[in-house]
Amino acid sequence: EIVMTQSPATLSVSPGERATLSCRSSQSVSSSRLAWFQQKRGQAPRLLFYGASTRATGIPARFSGSGSGTEFSLTISTLQSEDFAVYYCQQYNNWPWTFGQGTKVEIK
Amino acid sequence: EVQLVESGGGVVQPGGSLRLSCSASGFTFDTYAMHWVRQAPGQGLECVSAINAIGATTYYADSVKGRFTISRDNSKSTLFLQMSSVGDEDTAVYYCVRLGMPGGLDSWGQGTLVIVSS
Numbered sequence: 235e236i237v238m239t240q241s242p243a244t245l246s247v248s249p250g251e252r253a254t255l256s257c258r259s260s261q262s263v264s265s266s267r268l269a270w271f272q273q274k275r276g277q278a279p280r281l282l283f284y285g286a287s288t289r290a291t292g293i294p295a296r297f298s299g300s301g302s303g304t305e306f307s308l309t310i311s312t313l314q315s316e317d318f319a320v321y322y323c324q325q326y327n328n329w330p331w332t333f334g335q336g337t338k339v340e341i342k
Numbered sequence: 343e344v345q346l347v348e349s350g351g352g353v354v355q356p357g358g359s360l361r362l363s364c365s366a367s368g369f370t371f372d373t374y375a376m377h378w379v380r381q382a383p384g385q386g387l388e389c390v391s392a393i394n395a396i397g398a399t400t401y402y403a404d405s406v407k408g409r410f411t412i413s414r415d416n417s418k419s420t421l422f423l424q425m426s427s428v429g430d431e432d433t434a435v436y437y438c439v440r441l442g443m444p445g446g447l448d449s450w451g452q453g454t455l456v457i458v459s460s
Contacts, residue, residue, distance in 0.1 A: 269446045271387075278437055278453055279379075279387065284446025291448075322387055326445070330403045331389040 236261050236325050240334035246342040247313050255337045257306040257323035267327040270299055270308045273336075274319045282321075283308070313339070344368040344449040346438045351454030354428055358458075364421040364438030364451055372396070372416035375441040378423045380434035381453075390436070391423060405431070425456070433458045 237260040247253045257268070266286035271279040281290040283299035286306055296311045310317055318341055323334045350362040362378070378390045391412040392401040400412050411424040421438055435453040442448030 267445065271447075278450035279447075280450070281442070281446045281448045284442065284444060284448075288444070290442075290446060324387070324389075324447075326447075329389075329392070329401045331392075333387040333389075335386050 235330055236263070236328055236332050238323055238325055238332050238334035240321075240323055240337045242337060243335070244338045244340060246340050248342045249313050249315055251313055251342075253310045253313055253317075253339055255308040255321055255323075255339070257301070257308070257334050259304045259306075259325055261328075262303045263306075263325045263327045265327070266302050267325060268299075268301070268306050269324045269326060271322045271324065271333075272317075272319045273322065279322065310339075344440065346440065346449060346451035348436065348438045348451045348454035351436065351456045353457045353459055354425075355460050356429055356458055358428055359424070359426040360428065360456060362423040362425065362436055362438075362454055362456070366419045366421065366438075366440070369440070369449075371414075371419035374443070376414060376421045377439040377441060377447060378412060378421075379437045379439050379447070379450075380432075381437070382431075382434040385434075388434075392441070393421070428456075428458045430458050432456060 268286040270283040273279040287299045320336045345367045347365045354360045377392045393412045409427045413422045437453045438451040439447045440449040
């Protein structure tokens, strides 16, 4: 099973600032089969990126994804109030598909 | 608009059984693989099971293998998860999720809560 490790666990950021979230996999994720999700309290997760860097439908350009192999990152260039949430990375290279434990982005 | 509506959750006794359903609309159901993803209270996400578009291939997490069965009825655009021999560790919100064509779990239901309790 591929283990996904996200850092930091919590990121305290002021609105308007930049946030960078990291995700590391225990094995290489081929073809960048890596996704990012956003989950707000009481809601289902929402797909942000697939293929490590391809934005899902309707995702604002302030979100960007990058990385390959075992190292991936999600950047929010200018945090808006609606961006404070928990973010998960997930590999869909090998079954079982596995998620990281999440990074909570909170208001500083 | 893609819609996934789960039902069938509730309180079940340890060792008991429950069947979850997911009614899909707004897309051609029989061309998409489908997944069940669960989230224990206050915890992260776990891919529980998956099924390909025609129902011929299924996948299970080790934690549920032999206890849960995923299936689908394409004529009714419905996904199922039959849960048996449930334990405390199965308490979670269960999401029905579509696997998008280019990749990624792109559409999620609102989830149905399963509580295992005596």
